[in-house]
Amino acid sequence: MSESTGIVGPGRVAVVTGAASGIGLGLCERFAAEGMHVVMADVEEPALTTAAAKLAGQGARVLSVPTDVSSADQVTALRDAALAEFGAVHLLCNNAGVGGPHGPLWEIPTCDWEWVLRVNLGGVINGVRAFVPVLAAQDTAHVLNTASVFGVFAGALGPYGISKHAIVALSETLYFQLQSAAPNVGVSVLCPGAVRTRFGSSARNRPAWAGPATALTPAEQDSAARFDQLQAAAGADPADVADAVVAGVRSSRFYILTSTNRNEAIARRGREIIEGGPPAPPFP
Ligand SMILES: NC(=O)c1ccc[n+]([C@@H]2O[C@H](COP(=O)([O-])OP(=O)(O)OC[C@H]3O[C@@H](n4cnc5c(N)ncnc54)[C@H](O)[C@@H]3O)[C@@H](O)[C@H]2O)c1
Numbered sequence: 001m002s003e004s005t006g007i008v009g010p011g012r013v014a015v016v017t018g019a020a021s022g023i024g025l026g027l028c029e030r031f032a033a034e035g036m037h038v039v040m041a042d043v044e045e046p047a048l049t050t051a052a053a054k055l056a057g058q059g060a061r062v063l064s065v066p067t068d069v070s071s072a073d074q075v076t077a078l079r080d081a082a083l084a085e086f087g088a089v090h091l092l093c094n095n096a097g098v099g100g101p102h103g104p105l106w107e108i109p110t111c112d113w114e115w116v117l118r119v120n121l122g123g124v125i126n127g128v129r130a131f132v133p134v135l136a137a138q139d140t141a142h143v144l145n146t147a148s149v150f151g152v153f154a155g156a157l158g159p160y161g162i163s164k165h166a167i168v169a170l171s172e173t174l175y176f177q178l179q180s181a182a183p184n185v186g187v188s189v190l191c192p193g194a195v196r197t198r199f200g201s202s203a204r205n206r207p208a209w210a211g212p213a214t215a216l217t218p219a220e221q222d223s224a225a226r227f228d229q230l231q232a233a234a235g236a237d238p239a240d241v242a243d244a245v246v247a248g249v250r251s252s253r254f255y256i257l258t259s260t261n262r263n264e265a266i267a268r269r270g271r272e273i274i275e276g277g278p279p280a281p282p283f284p
Helices: 022-033 045-057 072-086 110-136 158-181 199-205 218-234 238-250 263-275
Strands: 013-017 037-042 062-066 091-094 141-146 185-191 255-257
Touching: 013 022, 013 072, 013 110, 022 037, 022 045, 022 091, 022 238, 037 045, 037 072, 045 062, 062 072, 072 110, 091 110, 110 141, 110 158, 110 185, 141 158, 141 238, 158 185, 185 238, 238 255
Parallel strands: 013 037, 013 091, 037 062, 091 141, 141 185, 185 255
Antiparallel strands: none
């Protein structure tokens, strides 16, 4: 970790995807409170309009850009809109994400795989491809990718966890590459534990191209219900996640965790890899 990077502060510009709800909205509120200009991007337009109007009403300079992060063209248009409005982007938060089915991998339909991977992983790839060349040409900037604690311990939660492992790997690769190509651009990967958001109803944003949602088996319904209960009961407040992000970006922290209760599962995965496995389930 190093000294303050000056990324979070008055007059700086943040772009946040998945900004209309949950963690993304919490980030926008915190960045606005820090005096930053905020570009809010989300596929759920009514929620985006409401959230952006509320933040602007509190005195922040806000630009809202309806964006489906799975579309490279729309993410490029988001970048262009941000630059046209504010002239620079200092903090890019590739945060939009969806849940999806948790069942046996071989039974999950292709359309479900595509939806989760195109939004979660594809959205981060599109963000990196569109924004990093611009960030690299500035004096200073930072990329924050939202993965999950499910991205750092042995796999679970089907395509979701797989997408989150990939986001961690992408972020590590991006960090190494920027260290030599553009050390003025920092990278962090946010790996939250449970957070109280609308994540349990991700299917509200399922795009037409993914077809109708696959009916859940009773076991999957049970698993989804337990996940939602865990979030509601033990989930962190998005404002606390935003605190961790601001502190992490200010100290150039790479892995930003928001809870300690999965530390043993994370450490165990490392030990199992060295010792030859097999992987132990994260929730023994
Ligand atoms: N809530 C948790 O417990 C938790 C834990 C770990 C990681 N995360 C991650 O945090 C991120 C934010 O999720 P959240 O918990 O705040 O859920 P949320 O549903 O409250 O917010 C997610 C936002 O992403 C938007 N979105 C969905 N698909 C999109 C698309 N194609 N393009 C643009 N925007 C899209 C939604 O409209 C919504 O506003 C996700 O990447 C999620 O995987 C959440």
